[in-house]
Structure formats: structure tokens, C-alpha cells
Amino acid sequence: MKPFSIGLQIFLLLPCLIFGRTTVNFPNLSDDDGLLKFPDDLMIGVSTSAYQTEGAWDIDGKSPSNWDEYTHVKNFTPNADIACDSYHKYKEDIKLAANANFKFFRMSLSWSRILPTGSLENINYDAINHYKKVLNEVKKQGMIPFVTLYHWDHPAIFDKFGGWNSEKMIIAFNNYAQVVFKNFASIVKFWTTINEPIAYCYYEHGKGFLPPGDTFEGRGPYICGQNMLIAHAQVYHLFKKKYNNYNPNSQIGIVNACWNFYPANSSESESAVIAFQYNCGWLSNPIFSKKGDYPDIMKQRIKENSYLEGLSTSRLPELSKSMIKLIKGTSDYFGLNYYTSRMTNNVKKSQSEKWFDDSGVDMTINNEWPMDVAAWLPIVPEGLGDMLRIIKNKYKNPPVYILENGIASDGNRYDLERTKYFYSHMKEMLIAKNRDDCNVKAYVVWSLLDSFEWVARYSQPFGIVHVDHNSPHRTRTPKTSYYWLKDMIHQRALPSTFITPLHPPKIIYWNGTEI
Numbered sequence: 001m002k003p004f005s006i007g008l009q010i011f012l013l014l015p016c017l018i019f020g021r022t023t024v025n026f027p028n029l030s031d032d033d034g035l036l037k038f039p040d041d042l043m044i045g046v047s048t049s050a051y052q053t054e055g056a057w058d059i060d061g062k063s064p065s066n067w068d069e070y071t072h073v074k075n076f077t078p079n080a081d082i083a084c085d086s087y088h089k090y091k092e093d094i095k096l097a098a099n100a101n102f103k104f105f106r107m108s109l110s111w112s113r114i115l116p117t118g119s120l121e122n123i124n125y126d127a128i129n130h131y132k133k134v135l136n137e138v139k140k141q142g143m144i145p146f147v148t149l150y151h152w153d154h155p156a157i158f159d160k161f162g163g164w165n166s167e168k169m170i171i172a173f174n175n176y177a178q179v180v181f182k183n184f185a186s187i188v189k190f191w192t193t194i195n196e197p198i199a200y201c202y203y204e205h206g207k208g209f210l211p212p213g214d215t216f217e218g219r220g221p222y223i224c225g226q227n228m229l230i231a232h233a234q235v236y237h238l239f240k241k242k243y244n245n246y247n248p249n250s251q252i253g254i255v256n257a258c259w260n261f262y263p264a265n266s267s268e269s270e271s272a273v274i275a276f277q278y279n280c281g282w283l284s285n286p287i288f289s290k291k292g293d294y295p296d297i298m299k300q301r302i303k304e305n306s307y308l309e310g311l312s313t314s315r316l317p318e319l320s321k322s323m324i325k326l327i328k329g330t331s332d333y334f335g336l337n338y339y340t341s342r343m344t345n346n347v348k349k350s351q352s353e354k355w356f357d358d359s360g361v362d363m364t365i366n367n368e369w370p371m372d373v374a375a376w377l378p379i380v381p382e383g384l385g386d387m388l389r390i391i392k393n394k395y396k397n398p399p400v401y402i403l404e405n406g407i408a409s410d411g412n413r414y415d416l417e418r419t420k421y422f423y424s425h426m427k428e429m430l431i432a433k434n435r436d437d438c439n440v441k442a443y444v445v446w447s448l449l450d451s452f453e454w455v456a457r458y459s460q461p462f463g464i465v466h467v468d469h470n471s472p473h474r475t476r477t478p479k480t481s482y483y484w485l486k487d488m489i490h491q492r493a494l495p496s497t498f499i500t501p502l503h504p505p506k507i508i509y510w511n512g513t514e515i
Helices: 006-019 066-073 085-101 125-140 158-161 168-183 197-202 220-246 269-286 294-309 321-327 379-396 416-434 480-493
Strands: 042-048 102-106 144-148 189-193 251-257 260-263 336-337 339-346 363-364 400-404 442-445 465-466 477-479
Touching: 042 144, 066 158, 085 125, 085 197, 085 477, 085 480, 102 125, 125 144, 125 168, 144 168, 158 168, 168 220, 168 442, 189 220, 197 220, 197 251, 197 269, 220 251, 220 269, 220 321, 251 400, 260 269, 260 379, 269 294, 269 339, 269 363, 269 379, 294 321, 336 379, 379 400, 379 416, 416 442, 416 480
Parallel strands: 042 102, 042 442, 102 144, 144 189, 189 251, 251 336, 260 339, 336 400, 400 442
Antiparallel strands: 339 363, 465 477
């Protein structure tokens, strides 16, 4: 492409010069108590993940991942073979994030790219060198890299022995972590071992919605969850013992997806408490609670159901004393992904009946909650504030990193509903932090790009940057939410009420650079 003439550049930029990048201003930045100001210790960031954005599924030594194999066998069209092509366009993506004033860049690594056969005898140094370039680019652009080891994709070969339903996966994950830490611990200070083990185990080894498509519903999720907990704990101790000094003040933890719950019947509150234990508490209690182990209510009710089914042992595997000791305390922060909430009802039972859904609680969506394009994601911002207060009170106020928060909207670049979503959730987060002393250290937007959203493919875009998946160049165009966030981060405060932004002018890109 030939360079634009100066006259043409000025003509194209006239809308920007006349109207500005965005019409958002911040009068009445916050209330008298300063509740909506961003404290100095709060980092604002943005998230991506390897499989959802990278593409390049079979180049530079990468082997097929579980998701590559699944989408090919199921004939997904479109799939993630190219995705956002971030493997090649990472500099453009990182620059987009930096230009929006984000200071925290969350990304994951591709296990099947680094260890194509899963063996330590076959380390792919092309992948190591690639990720070093990516991480150094993040730092060059003035951001802090936050790296997730496992964001649901692993070498497909592991599914032949059952994936996370096999204890072999614990050894494999340990081997993978050693390679990653040895090569990147001097560059990266913030680590996540496993992203959303609750969601992965429930949907992939229970409901069978995701690869490998298991429907071992009664037992599979619990086995998967226990194996993930042990794998996480071993990798945590490995890091602390051998790699913690590579980078002073490094932190490592795990990230759980937690909904908040509200009783549908105002006369009782028990159902919401129980629902929390089965959702967030299941894999958080063993790490963060005083005594460790799974929640008592889970152990009691699943054991009772198991006996009523004629089993001699509970379908929920037991954590031995040595396992409890291994797992307890193995996170330097509480990693939280919050998207939405549910209503709860107790389901009545007789002595001869099983507990409904192992919990005895029915979870539903309140029809008064607003929705956008994803049917599973009603918009409940107060749920985030309430979840932060629960974490504070239940787990002695650990540092909380909110590592995903966002909404799927339509493909419109004037994404007003997404912008409102961020405003309302950040407002709840700031009130919880500034008024209620919840120890929130980071708020991270999901996601930077319109990426491959698993079985929803590209029908539920979460990005603050539009990606044209019909273009061979995967052209990026920032949305209204991108510019709103950019201004908000610059101001370091929210306005006291939401101010509707006008449609921003079209931004021109030339060779990946905004002009």
C-alpha cells in the first residue's frame, strides 16, 4: 500500500479533529467520599487466551490440541484454525491494549505448542522463542504480563488416557510447568496455573458440551476437579521452591469462575449459601478456607446420594489429610472470573429421595435481569460487589484479582450495552474496595478481541476490539467500549452516573498503526 498523501490524511482525520475520539467527559467524577476513584494499588487490564486468538494451529512445530481435534471431528465451521491470527499479529494486539492505557495484559500459553507430544524430550524451542518475543513486547509497551499456564487447551494425545479424569494429567502438567518456569520465570511476575477449573470440569467432563465430550456426569466433574487441584498445588510448590527467586515478589495462584446467588424466596437464605458452596466453594475452600477440604455440605449430600444409588463410596473423591495439607494455602491471591448471577430455590425431598442435582438447590435466571446476546449471561452487576464481600468475609480478605469480567454483545462497534456493563460492574467493584475494604488488586476486562468463544464460535463476541473474521487480514477496529475504557483509565475514576457516549468516529489504520 502506498502512503497516504498529507492532504488525504488530514481529510480522513477531520472527524477526529472535529468530534474527538469520544464524547465521554467525566464531570462529577465521584461522590464526596471518593468511592469511585481508582486507588493507586488497583491495576486495570485486559485478557486474551492462546487458543481463542492465536490461530496458526499446525505451524512451527505445534501439535493438535484437544480443541483442534474436537472442532475438526465435529466439523465446526468456522473454527479456530486461524482465529484472530494473533500468533502473527501479536504486536498489533499488544499495541492496541497499550494504547487503551491498560497496564495489565493477561494471556495464556499453548501447551501443545510448547510440548507438542507432552514429553520433556520434545521441547519446541520455536514456541519458547515466540513467547519470549510476545512477553518482551508486552513489557516494551509498558504493560505487566500476567500468564496463564492452562486455559482449557492441551495436547490432544492426552485425551487418549482420559485427560483430566486421569491422574496421569497431574504428572504431565508438572512437566509442562517446569519447562515454562525455566524459560519465562525471569520475565513474568504474575502467574495463573489453571483457568476456571469449575467450568472446565463441569462442562467438559460432566455435561459433555466441550472436548473430550465426556458425559460421566455423576462422577467425572468431581474427579477432574480433584486432579486439577492436586496438579495446581504441586505446581505452586514447584514454583515456590525452584523459581520464586527468578523474579522478586512473584505471585502465583489459580482462577475460579464464581457466580453470585440470590434466594428467590425472601423467607430463606440457605439456598444461596449452599449454591455458593457447590459453585465457588467447591474448589476455593480447599485452598482458602481455614481447615481446607471440600465444603461440608457437598461431602454430606453427595455421599448420601451415592449411597441411595447403591454405591459403597461417595462420588465425590475424598481428600486425604496429606492432600488437604498439600493444597491448603496454595494461592497468593484469589483469582476471580465474574460474569453473572443466579436465583436459587431449595428443592424439597423425602428421606428416601436423592438431593436434587446433588445440591438440593434449583438455580434459575431472574426474568427482570437485562440480557444481551448470550442466554447464559444476564447482567447482574451487584453480584460482583456481593461476591467480593463474600470472599472478604469467608476467606479473610485475600488479595483479589478479577481476571475476567465482560459481556457478549452483537457485532455493532457502537457497543453501548458492553460499555454500560463495564461501568456498572466497575462501580460495584470500586464501592466494594473503597467503602467495604475488599482487597481488590486488579480488574481485567474480557476480552481484548472478538475471539473464538468455544462452542459458540464467533456468534458471541466479547471483544472491545472488533475483528473481521471474513477478512484474510483479520482487520481490527476498536469499539465504543475501547475508547470509553481508555478515557476512564486515564481519568482514574468513574463518573457518578453513566454518561452515554456518542458513536465514535471511524479510526483509520495503516499497516497496523492508528493515524
